[in-house]
Amino acid sequence: MDFIGEPLVGKGVVERRFDLKVEDRLVPGIVWTPEAAEGTRPLVLVGHGGSLHKRTEYVLALARRLVRHHGIAAAAIDGPAHGDRPAVGPTTDIRAWWTSTGTDEMVADWSATLAAVQGLPEVGNGPLGYWGLSMGTIFGLPFVASEPRVQVAVLGLMGITGPTADRLAADAAKVTCPVLFLQQLEDELIDRASVLALFDALGTKDKRLHANPGPHSAVPPEQFVVSQEFLASHLLG
């Protein structure tokens, strides 16, 4: 884990950019922790949506609120071919990243990120949560399914659809932690039946669906607050 440049410090939040070597990939990430933090605390891994990056507005806002309001650490990494990763055509071309190999690699990248971030003494092996919608669910749901230490997850804007539909359905059954699942009622990318099918496929009984008005990218601001409180209530006990 190589820290890049100087930490950004503001309003009690320390933001550190890092690169992590995973297999033959250099994974660009950010970790947010409270200023002068000491000792073990909960951690939330935050997955961004397609065509965005690890410091996109809503990721940054959620990470900062988790740190400031709850003392919870947060970390984000760029998705495949996104952000500071090597480009593979335009990031809006889903064929460049929505693949079975891309999923396996991203799960490995999250696992390595988890180990590296929890290796920081001011994070440690505390309770673990995951937040990620759309592409953040395409890769995050398989990660949550693979990682029994994840105690709570916010997922959504996705269905049993696309190039990894079968993988998503199979991995959903392995998700056993409490889940908040978000849906947009006028989602122009993901049809409603496939969203409900993915929600229904989640293995956990402790799941709730919030379906909101508007298109794919119009998740209402209050749902980020709801997300934050849902994560905190499970991670802080």
Add this chain to the structure above:
Amino acid sequence: MDFIGEPLVGKGVVERRFDLKVEDRLVPGIVWTPEAAEGTRPLVLVGHGGSLHKRTEYVLALARRLVRHHGIAAAAIDGPAHGDRPAVGPTTDIRAWWTSTGTDEMVADWSATLAAVQGLPEVGNGPLGYWGLSMGTIFGLPFVASEPRVQVAVLGLMGITGPTADRLAADAAKVTCPVLFLQQLEDELIDRASVLALFDALGTKDKRLHANPGPHSAVPPEQFVVSQEFLASHLLG
């Protein structure tokens, strides 16, 4: 509007029991307002669920929070054959109250209650909201459909089902205000398809569905907080 007994005053909330004559019926109600309130304020009408009454725990809690946290007035009335109304067999016998006539009468009772409560100088003709689940939707949805002054509503635990299914479907189309609709994923009384059908039938585009784990009566406590904030955000502007 005849006030019954002395007001209950506690923690800044004044609770007044009233009876209201509507056609040949004596409608028992309660109005909650802030202590020493003066002038116009928003009002939320709260409809209770079947077999319960106007002062059942969650109605009382919601009313008190609306008053204390937001300065919003609240009012509740007993449903037909419920609470202080004349009994018609056990209140758990839905045939006693789930009828087309019962719906018409309850809509008239709510309309008269609205006029009486808004006639109080400490309430006045302010913004209006409605909250009611299950039986509170069976009667409340037709009331909301009939009353264009309702600016926001929380409905749910109901589908296009039962003795007034056609009425609910037709009235849903007339609901044009923002709606939060609550669903229980293991609802043993109302099947999921009928819930989604009623949600879909709502005429407003500004609607969101929160589907939570558990049976009919297990609405999670945080959804009452979400309800309160949803109502307040729309009524206080």
